[in-house]
Amino acid sequence: xxxxxxxxxxxxxxxxxxxxxxxxxxxxxxxxxxxxxxxxxxxxxxxxxxxxxxxxxxxxxxxxxxxxxxxxxxxxxxxxxxxxxxxxxxxxxxxxxxxxxxxxxxxxxxxxxxxxxxxxxxxxxxxxxxxxxxxxxxxxxxxxxxxxxxxxxxxxxxxxxxxxxxxxxxxxxxxxxxxxxxxxxxxxxxxxxxxxxxxxxxxxxxxxxxxxxxxxxxxxxxxxxxxxxxxxxxxxxxxxxxxxxxxxxxxxxxxxxxxxxxxxxxxxxxxxxxxxxxxxxxxxxxxxxxxxxxxxxxxxxxxxxxxxxxxxxxxxxxxxxxxxxxxxxxxxxxxxxxxxxxxxxxxxx
Amino acid sequence: xxxxxxxxxxxxxxxxxxxxxxxxxxxxxxxxxxxxxxxxxxxxxxxxxxxxxxxxxxxxxxxxxxxxxxxxxxxxxxxxxxxxxxxxxxxxxxxxxxxxxxxxxxxxxxxxxxxxxxxxxxxxxxxxxxxxxxxxxxxxxxxxxxxxxxxxxxxxxxxxxxxxxxxxxxxxxxxxxxxxxxxxxxxxxxxxxxxxxxxxxxxxxxxxxxxxxxxxxxxxxxxxxxxxxxxxxxxxxxxxxxxxxxxxxxxxxxxxxxxxxxxxxxxxxxxxxxxxxxxxxxxxxxxxx
Numbered sequence: 001x002x003x004x005x006x007x008x009x010x011x012x013x014x015x016x017x018x019x020x021x022x023x024x025x026x027x028x029x030x031x032x033x034x035x036x037x038x039x040x041x042x043x044x045x046x047x048x049x050x051x052x053x054x055x056x057x058x059x060x061x062x063x064x065x066x067x068x069x070x071x072x073x074x075x076x077x078x079x080x081x082x083x084x085x086x087x088x089x090x091x092x093x094x095x096x097x098x099x100x101x102x103x104x105x106x107x108x109x110x111x112x113x114x115x116x117x118x119x120x121x122x123x124x125x126x127x128x129x130x131x132x133x134x135x136x137x138x139x140x141x142x143x144x145x146x147x148x149x150x151x152x153x154x155x156x157x158x159x160x161x162x163x164x165x166x167x168x169x170x171x172x173x174x175x176x177x178x179x180x181x182x183x184x185x186x187x188x189x190x191x192x193x194x195x196x197x198x199x200x201x202x203x204x205x206x207x208x209x210x211x212x213x214x215x216x217x218x219x220x221x222x223x224x225x226x227x228x229x230x231x232x233x234x235x236x237x238x239x240x241x242x243x244x245x246x247x248x249x250x251x252x253x254x255x256x257x258x259x260x261x262x263x264x265x266x267x268x269x270x271x272x273x274x275x276x277x278x279x280x281x282x283x284x285x286x287x288x289x290x291x292x293x294x295x296x297x298x299x300x301x302x303x304x305x306x307x308x309x310x311x312x313x314x315x316x317x318x319x320x321x322x323x324x325x326x327x328x329x330x331x332x333x334x335x336x337x338x339x340x341x342x343x344x345x346x347x348x349x
Numbered sequence: 350x351x352x353x354x355x356x357x358x359x360x361x362x363x364x365x366x367x368x369x370x371x372x373x374x375x376x377x378x379x380x381x382x383x384x385x386x387x388x389x390x391x392x393x394x395x396x397x398x399x400x401x402x403x404x405x406x407x408x409x410x411x412x413x414x415x416x417x418x419x420x421x422x423x424x425x426x427x428x429x430x431x432x433x434x435x436x437x438x439x440x441x442x443x444x445x446x447x448x449x450x451x452x453x454x455x456x457x458x459x460x461x462x463x464x465x466x467x468x469x470x471x472x473x474x475x476x477x478x479x480x481x482x483x484x485x486x487x488x489x490x491x492x493x494x495x496x497x498x499x500x501x502x503x504x505x506x507x508x509x510x511x512x513x514x515x516x517x518x519x520x521x522x523x524x525x526x527x528x529x530x531x532x533x534x535x536x537x538x539x540x541x542x543x544x545x546x547x548x549x550x551x552x553x554x555x556x557x558x559x560x561x562x563x564x565x566x567x568x569x570x571x572x573x574x575x576x577x578x579x580x581x582x583x584x585x586x587x588x589x590x591x592x593x594x595x596x597x598x599x600x601x602x603x604x605x606x607x608x609x610x611x612x613x614x615x616x617x618x619x620x621x622x623x624x625x626x627x628x629x630x631x632x633x634x635x636x637x638x
Contacts, residue, residue, distance in 0.1 A: 006404070008395045008443035011456040012434065018458070068461045071496055 021063055029055035053084050097328075104325025107318045112326075117287035117299075122308055122316035129319075131326055133289045137204065137300040138273065138330065140293050144208035145215055145272055150265060152212075153219035154254075160220075161227040162249050179217035186213040187278030195282065202284030204293035207300070210278035219268040226260025227253065262342040266335050273331045276302040301327040384451040384550045386411040386581055387432065387469070392446035393608075394427045394436060402427050403608040404446075407600055409551070414573060414582040416592035416617065419602030419632070424609020425585045428602070429553050432583065433469035434462050450551070467495050470549035474556040476536035478528035478543070485524035487539055491547035506546060513575060514542035515568045534565020541572060552576065554584040558591065570595045589633055593621050601629045 014022075033052045037043065042051070057080035065073035112130040120129025156175065160168050190210040194200055230253050238248035254261070284297025301323050308320030387409040394402035402424035409415050417425040430436040431444055434455060447454045455465045478487050488510050492499050499506060507524070511517040516538040520531070528539055537557055544552060554573075558566040566588075573582055573595045586592050592599050599621070600614040605628075613626045624630045631637050 006391065006393050006445040008393070009445050010437070010443050011458070012437040012462070015458065067459060071463065072461065 022060065025059035025063055026056055029059050053080070056080065057084075100321065100324050100328060103318070103321040105322075107322030108325065112322060116289055117304075122311040122319055123313055124315070126315065126318060131301065131304055131323055133286060134299040134301045134304040134323065135326065135330065136289050136291075137283075137286075137298040138302075138327065140204045140298065141208050141211060141279075141300055142269055142273060142334065144205060144293060145211035146265065146269060148208060149212040149215040149219060149268065153216050153264070153268070154223055154261065156216070156220045157223035157227055158249060158254075160224050162245065162253065175217050175220050178213070179221065181214065181217075182277075183214055183275050184277035184280075186210045187281040189213065190278070191281035201295070202282050202297060203295050204283070204290070204298040207279050207282040207298065208293075210282050211272040211275060214275065214278065215268040215272050218271045219264045222264035222267050223257075223261055226257045226264065229260065230256045259343060262338055266338055269334065270331065273334075274302050274327060276306045279303050280306075301330070384411055384468075384581075386413075386451075387551050387583070388447075388449040389428070389432065390447040390449065392428065392431055392448065393444060394424070394431055395441075395443040396439060397441040400608040402431075403610050405602075405611045406446075407611060407614060409581050409583055409598075411550075411581050412577060412579075413597040414577045414584065414595055415598045415600060416596035417583065417585045417600050417602060418587070418589060418592050419609075419612075420604075420637075421587075422609070423602040423604040425602050426555055427609065429471075429555055429583060429585055432551075432553055433466050433471055435466075435471065463495070467491075467497075467547055468549055469551040469553060470544035470547065472537070472540050472544055472552065472554040472557045474559055476533055476540050476560075478531070478536050478539050480527070480529055482528065483525050484520050484528050484531070484539060487528050488542045488546055490543055495547055497547060510542040510545045511539075513545055513572065514538045515572045516542055532565075534561045534568070537561060537565065538569060538572065541569070545576070549580060551581045551583065554582065556585050556587060559587065566591070589621070589635075593617060601626070601632060603628055603632070 029052055032055050033048055036051055037047050057077060060076045060080060061073040064076040107126045109127050111127065113135070114132050115128070115130030116133040117129045117131075156171065159165060160172060160175075187207075187210045190206055190213075194206060194209070195202060200206065234252055234256060235248055238252045239245070243251075279300055279302065283300060283303060286297040286299050290296045290298050305320045305323040305327070308316045308318075308323060311317075311319075389405055389407045389409075392402065392405045393400065405424075405428055407415075417429065419425055427436065431446075432448055436442050436444060444456070448456060450465065450468060454460070455462075455469075478484075479490055482490060485507055488507050489503060491497070492503075508517060508521075511520065516535060519535060520526075520539075528536065531539060537560075541552075541557070558569055561569070570591060573584065576582060577597075584592075584595065596617045598614060599617045601612045601620065601624070602609055603612050604610070613620065613624060613629045615624070620629065621633050624633060
């Protein structure tokens with residue numbers, strides 16, 4: 001066997017020589033953009049962005065047209081529009097993140113993560129008090145709401161995709177209708193059904209029930225979609241080995257959809273982690289850590305943020321921003337953890 | 350062409366007239382419809398750091414049918430996908446070497462890759478008619494997708510392509526029906542008809558009959574024999590009888606623990622009767638693979 005001395009190439013990748021004209025055209029577009037805004041009545045950031053897009057896309061089209069003709073030019077225009085769409089969609093997200101980091105960082109100090117608010121109030125200096133009670137509360141809420149809604153959602157999804165019983169259509173309709181419930185209604189429902197008429201008082205579990213109502217339709221819909229993506233062949237292969245439907249679903253279908261189901265849970269948690277309205281009627285209040293989820297008031301990060309904003313003072317609003325930042329970090333951490341531990345590593349040689 | 354193992358000759362008058370039609374539809378003035386064929390020069394293919402195909406040089410003369418045979422995993426499909434630049438759709442893919450269509454490297458800088466694929470058509474292992482289109486729309490989809498202006502009558506083109514693919518009689522009364530209702534063999538012939546509508550110079554077929562019944566397979570082999578008068582055909586097949594029946598030349602590929610290599614190429618009857626390499630003989634005589 002001969003040993004190869006040929007180097008692998010990727011002729012389809014753009015080379016530096018290909019990219020120079022592209023960047024040249026973008027630079028030219030930027031210069032023209034600046035000139036046009038300077039000499040015409042068009043002013044402001046929007047004019048810069050709009051003109052830069054028009055000039056940039058136009059120059060790229062011209063380059064492609066010269067090299068490969070009209071079809072390539074239209075292709076280039078479609079790519080430019082897609083890139084512009086992505087930029088427009090991501091600009092607010094990036095802006096939101098940066099604003100939160102800049103404004104939230106002001107109130108962050110080490111004690112923010114281990115002090116509670118029993119030693120301070122919203123008007124105290126920013127180096128007093130913290131959100132540890134709200135972090136504990138939010139974690140409790142996420143865990144309890146997931147524990148309540150996950151089995152229900154997956155089982156509903158399995159009923160809809162695997163059993164396909166007579167009530168499928170009706171349940172599908174209910175799930176869709178449920179996903180449109182305003183979050184405050186979930187809170188009011190738990191309040192009026194469980195708290196108003198009984199001796200029960202607001203606690204973590206009550207709020208988790210309200211959040212579970214919001215989480216169920218999201219997780220069910222997503223789980224249903226990913227279960228439908230599992231090829232029918234796999235189910236048939238399992239059944240053809242003499243397996244029962246239950247065994248096929250439990251050992252073949254669900255593991256095959258595993259990554260998608262984790263995504264479903266992540267989307268569900270994302271749906272509820274920042275919800276404030278359902279908590280207002282159901283959570284009770286606490287400015288200390290409450291380890292007991294079944295009695296006594298509890299705190300939560302969105303609730304902390306809401307109270308800080310409601311306080312209205314400069315210090316209160318600063319605390320609210322810091323609370324948002326902590327909530328974002330917490331949710332992000334949870335997602336990373338779910339991905340890392342949830343993804344089965346398949347070694348491909 | 351003497352080496353061709355002919356399947357059927359009884360419908361050659363029809364074939365001749367079709368060849369005439371095809372010759373009249375030359376897209377570029379001054380270019381022969383067949384061109385001068387396809388040449389692979391020192392083609393290597395990688396997936397990530399894994400060398401899957403090593404140093405394949407192979408000429409496909411215009412108007413011939415070449416069969417690529419060899420056991421699974423020997424790089425036949427990878428090779429065929431480098432011939433019309435489909436290899437690069439795999440993110441980690443890399444290649445080396447040249448593929449010349451009419452003497453021009455399709456991997457050269459500044460090549461319009463969509464034009465390359467327009468001239469080098471492909472039929473896939475699994476029939477893949479477009480599900481949202483009717484039978485008729487499927488056949489003419491290439492014109493729409495590649496934005497080709499067709500001067501002649503579209504109905505004539507539709508009939509011609511379906512006839513050449515051997516499907517016209519079965520679907521002429523339901524051209525408006527959705528393609529999903531056809532059988533596997535019919536779907537595959539529909540895919541062949543679809544690739545003919547844009548009049549490619551070269552047609553690559555990656556195990557086109559692997560999922561088909563013998564009847565459909567025979568019809569597709571018939572189609573291949575007729576098509577080779579107007580285009581260059583490269584077919585990957587695991588069916589050695591098929592290779593013997595349809596091809597003028599046969600190339601044997603083998604991955605002996607390492608990267609896939611082309612062991613031997615020659616006129617089909619010689620490859621099957623007196624191959625030069627012992628491994629080829631073992632394979633074609635069914636002693637392994």
